[in-house]
Amino acid sequence: VTPLLFGPASRQLFGLFHPAHGDTHVDRAVLICPPFGQEAIRSHRLWRTLADRLARMGYAVLRFDYHGTGDSPGDDADGEFEGWRRDVCTAHEELHRRTGARRIVWLGARLGASLAVLAAKSGRSDPARLVLWDPIVSGRDHLQWLRERHVEALERSFCVPDPAWRRQLASDPRAFTDELLGFAISPTLLLQLRNLGADTLQLTALHETLVLAADDDASVRRWCESEAARRMPVRYSPFKHPLQWSAEPQPGDALVPVEALQRLATFVT
Amino acid sequence: MNGIREIPVAFGPAQSLFGVVATPANGERGKVACLMFNADATHRVGSGRIHVKLARQLAERGVTSLRFDLSGRGDSDAAYGAEHALTQGVQDLQAAMDQLEAMLGIHRFIVIGLRTGARPGLGLAVADARVIGLLMFDGFAFPGRRSRWDRRLRRMAAIAARPSAIAGTLQALARRPPSRAAVAASAPFGPDRPEITMALFRRSMTQLAERGVAVLLLYSGSVHVVDHDRDQLGPLAHEPGLREVDYRFMPGIDQGLISIAAQQSFMAVVGDWVLRLTSRRATARPERLARPALPVERVVLRTA
Numbered sequence: 266v267t268p269l270l271f272g273p274a275s276r277q278l279f280g281l282f283h284p285a286h287g288d289t290h291v292d293r294a295v296l297i298c299p300p301f302g303q304e305a306i307r308s309h310r311l312w313r314t315l316a317d318r319l320a321r322m323g324y325a326v327l328r329f330d331y332h333g334t335g336d337s338p339g340d341d342a343d344g345e346f347e348g349w350r351r352d353v354c355t356a357h358e359e360l361h362r363r364t365g366a367r368r369i370v371w372l373g374a375r376l377g378a379s380l381a382v383l384a385a386k387s388g389r390s391d392p393a394r395l396v397l398w399d400p401i402v403s404g405r406d407h408l409q410w411l412r413e414r415h416v417e418a419l420e421r422s423f424c425v426p427d428p429a430w431r432r433q434l435a436s437d438p439r440a441f442t443d444e445l446l447g448f449a450i451s452p453t454l455l456l457q458l459r460n461l462g463a464d465t466l467q468l469t470a471l472h473e474t475l476v477l478a479a480d481d482d483a484s485v486r487r488w489c490e491s492e493a494a495r496r497m498p499v500r501y502s503p504f505k506h507p508l509q510w511s512a513e514p515q516p517g518d519a520l521v522p523v524e525a526l527q528r529l530a531t532f533v534t
Numbered sequence: 535m536n537g538i539r540e541i542p543v544a545f546g547p548a549q550s551l552f553g554v555v556a557t558p559a560n561g562e563r564g565k566v567a568c569l570m571f572n573a574d575a576t577h578r579v580g581s582g583r584i585h586v587k588l589a590r591q592l593a594e595r596g597v598t599s600l601r602f603d604l605s606g607r608g609d610s611d612a613a614y615g616a617e618h619a620l621t622q623g624v625q626d627l628q629a630a631m632d633q634l635e636a637m638l639g640i641h642r643f644i645v646i647g648l649r650t651g652a653r654p655g656l657g658l659a660v661a662d663a664r665v666i667g668l669l670m671f672d673g674f675a676f677p678g679r680r681s682r683w684d685r686r687l688r689r690m691a692a693i694a695a696r697p698s699a700i701a702g703t704l705q706a707l708a709r710r711p712p713s714r715a716a717v718a719a720s721a722p723f724g725p726d727r728p729e730i731t732m733a734l735f736r737r738s739m740t741q742l743a744e745r746g747v748a749v750l751l752l753y754s755g756s757v758h759v760v761d762h763d764r765d766q767l768g769p770l771a772h773e774p775g776l777r778e779v780d781y782r783f784m785p786g787i788d789q790g791l792i793s794i795a796a797q798q799s800f801m802a803v804v805g806d807w808v809l810r811l812t813s814r815r816a817t818a819r820p821e822r823l824a825r826p827a828l829p830v831e832r833v834v835l836r837t838a
């Protein structure tokens with residue numbers, strides 16, 4: 266694994282490049298677009314393990330942190346969609362530069378999946394295929410879900426929780442929106458999250474898209490159907506897994522669910 | 535990131551450990567560096583990215599740090615050997631110190647151990663004389679009966695006042711209990727009985743006091759809502775070796791540092807403590823401490 270700082274000097278990104286073992290698939294590579302915030306922390310070891318596995322299968326992999334996240338420069342409050350969308354394209358270019366691969370698959374999870382869609386739509390990069398795992402197709406619903414998880418986390422973490430938190434959550438829609446599960450949310454990001462919806466998340470016909478989501482995720486299924494109705498080459502595959510996206514990783518948790526790992530490796534190759 | 539330089543590094547046996555060095559960009563890297571590493575299963579960035587935020591704040595104030603993943607966590611490879619987790623953790627921390635010595639010529643270290651990170655942190659401080667400071671955040675706690683009852687009563691009162699919490703409590707009770715392996719992995723000193731853990735802690739702290747290692751025990755609102763007199767140390771509170779230890783109880787923050795306000799309070803306390811320590815050590819005599827540290831094998835033998 267090679268650690269990297271790449272991208273323009275004004276917006277360097279931290280990344281980890283997993284070179285392919287052997288030369289079985291020299292023309293192919295995988296770019297991992299991670300989730301945001303606590304979900305990125307929760308899934309970190311999974312990406313590492315998946316990248317190792319793909320590299321052993323002969324696929325070069327690049328993992329990276331968006332600006333203001335993980336080990337990349339920048340503060341939490343710098344995070345916003347436009348910059349992150351460009352970060353995905355910058356990472357794609359870096360992976361192409363390092364491998365020369367013509368077919369680069371983007372694997373995005375949660376908000377990372379949504380960013381992959383936005384980045385692909387921008388036309389700056391040409392991913393061969395998108396694999397979207399539990400994409401966020403309604404920013405408003407996601408925001409509400411994160412607010413609830415935030416309050417639950419506070420209640421779990423403090424010895425004696427403050428009952429005012431839950432009252433605030435129920436009565437004030439602005440409460441718990443400027444920070445979520447340990448990460449500051451800028452006003453720009455908040456607005457972008459609220460505006461993120463099926464209508465703003467449009468696929469292109471230039472590449473195939475595979476969407477992986479739980480059977481009972483009606484909003485993702487509806488989004489897939491609407492994109493298919495627009496004649497976009499999208500396929501939906503039910504994908505059940507035990508990973509709890511927002512939970513604090515604990516010893517004994519399913520940090521790297523084996524079955525999910527195997528299926529993901531199959532889906533992206 | 536004005537004024538800060540960050541360098542990703544692979545180090546340790548077979549370059550299997552991975553971390554990021556944060557250092558002042560002006561080359562004034564100081565004579566003492568901080569080590570930050572995994573708390574529970576979270577990777578090197580820490581909960582809410584706290585290690586990144588703290589490392590950058592420290593670098594802005596002239597202090598170098600290395601945040602890294604212990605073997606088998608985050609981006610570090612699993613260890614090849616079959617060492618006890620504590621032994622492996624101590625060895626990984628020693629490899630981190632070796633890396634900073636070789637890379638930057640820094641020979642003195644402050645270990646910042648959050649939650650389960652307190653366990654290898656204490657093991658390292660006892661085993662290696664290069665450690666001059668140890669911070670343990672919600673690491674070891676031995677509250678007495680009065681404190682435990684007080685906590686229980688307050689929690690029951692809170693649940694009674696908040697019906698929604700009853701459902702949550704019932705759900706928590708209905709969940710499958712964690713496996714013995716998971717419990718062992720999360721316990722500060724492994725599956726030892728509390729009295730053994732306490733005896734080991736007492737002995738370790740006495741050794742650190744004799745060596746003049748500065749220790750800050752930091753406790754959050756996750757352990758209690760009040761603290762009358764170093765309650766988390768229970769019967770050890772006023773024993774030699776623990777009397778002089780810095781002890782801070784911060785009821786407004788939680789051990790997950792879930793809110794930004796909690797992170798800022800934590801960073802203010804830790805940053806000030808580190809700076810006090812580094813400036814004190816900068817004026818102290820440079821020679822190694824008189825009393826040698828223990829070899830790591832002896833530390834681990836006592837915990838096995």
